[in-house]
Amino acid sequence: MEGERKIPEFYIILVEPKYGGNIGAVARIMANFDFKNLFLVNPCKLDDECYARAMHAQKILEDAKFFSSFEKAVKNIDYLVATSSIDSKSDKRHLRNPVMLEVFSKNIYDAQGKIGLVFGREDYGLYNQEIATCDIMVKIPTDESYQSLNLSHAVGVFLYSLYINKESKKKIKRTIGKIEKEKLYSFFSELLDEINYPLHKKENTEVMFKRIMGRAIPSKWEYHTLMGVFSKTLDKIRKKK
C-alpha cells in the first residue's frame, strides 16, 4: 500500500536438523519472540520429543514447510543470512568474515522483503557452499573456550537480538531486492574478468564484494548509482579493445 512501511519478513531455515527436540525448542522460542515462518531442509522425524518441547507453539510446527534441498528452500528468499557461533581460522576468510549479531540486528530493519536466517546442522554447521550462497554471515558471539551453541539456543539468542531491535527501528529506507543484488554482483564479476583478475582468487573476491554489500545494505538510489559506475567502467574498458 502506498506510503506504508514494509518491514522485513523473517524465515527461520534449519538445514538438516538431527534432533526432534531441537526443532520443537526452536518452534517455542520462535513463538516467544513472535516469529512465524519455519523452513526445514531434510529434517529428522518430528517425533514426540519435538511436539513436547514446542509446548504452546504447535502451530509453528504445523505450518512449517519442508524442502528436499537447501537450494529449493532459499529460492524465493531475497536476502540470505548464514549464522554461526564459530570463528574460522581457515583461509576462506572472505567466506566466513562475519558481522556481529548485535550490529546485524540494528541494521536489518532497514531492509525489506524476505530475509532467510540459515542455521546449520548440530554437528557440522553449514557447508562452505551453503555459506557462499548467502549474502552475509552473522556471528553470534561466544566465549573462545566453548563456541558451539546448541541449535535452539543459537536460534533463541538470534531472535532475541532481532526482537529487541524491532521496535527501536522505524526509519524508512528503500533497499534493493534479490534481482538488483544479483545484477550488481554479476557486474562486479564481469569487471574482474575484464581486468584479467587471477582466476584462483576470483571466487574469494566475489564473496568479499557480496559481504561488503551485505553489510552496507545499499538503498535503491545507491544501487543505481553504483550500477552506473560499473557500467561506464565496463564500457570504457571494452571500447578500448
Next chain:
Amino acid sequence: MEGERKIPEFYIILVEPKYGGNIGAVARIMANFDFKNLFLVNPCKLDDECYARAMHAQKILEDAKFFSSFEKAVKNIDYLVATSSIDSKSDKRHLRNPVMLEVFSKNIYDAQGKIGLVFGREDYGLYNQEIATCDIMVKIPTDESYQSLNLSHAVGVFLYSLYINKESKKKIKRTIGKIEKEKLYSFFSELLDEINYPLHKKENTEVMFKRIMGRAIPSKWEYHTLMGVFSKTLDKIRKKK
C-alpha cells in the same frame, strides 16, 4: 589490588528445576558465555539427559553447589536479581515492577561483588516471597502472545545479553584507518575521472561510496583486496589510452 577494577562475579541460581535436561542445557549455555558458578536449590536428579545436554560443560555440573533452601543459597550473595519473562497484571506490581534486560546488562558492570541471577521453576517461576528477597527484578522481553520461555532459553538469552555488554568494553577489530580509507576514496575518485563521470554528479557519488564503506566497515584484508581491484581496473583503462 590497588587500582585494579573489580568486575562483578555472577552466580546462576536455579530454584527447584524439575528437568535434568534443562539443567544440562543451562550448564552448556553458561560455558558458551563464560559463566562458571551454578547454584542449584532443591533440584531434580541430575540424570543422563542432564549430562548429555551439558556436552562439553561437564565441569560446571561437577562444580555446581547444592542447597536445600533458597535462603541458604543466597546467603552470601551481594546483589540478588530475580528474573522473569512474564508480565504481572496482579496488584503486586511493585514487587514485580521490572527493569528491562537490555538496560540491566548495560549497567550491571558498574557493580562489584557477587551477583546472583535467580531463575524460577519451569512451571511456577519464582514465588512472591523469593522475589521480595531480591534487590531487583529483570524482565526478559517476549511477545505478549506467548511469554513463557523454556528455562534454559531464559538463562541463555540473559547470559548472552550480559556477555555482549562485557565484550563491548574490550572489542577490537582490525579495521582500516584514516590513511587507508582516504586512499580507497581517492582511487574511487580517480576511477570516476577515468570513465568521464559527469562532473556535476561526481561529488554526490563520492559521498555515496564513502557511506557504503562507512556502513560496511571493511577489514584490512578486504581493503587490500578492493585496492587490488581498483588498481587493476585503472591500469587496464590507462593502458588502452
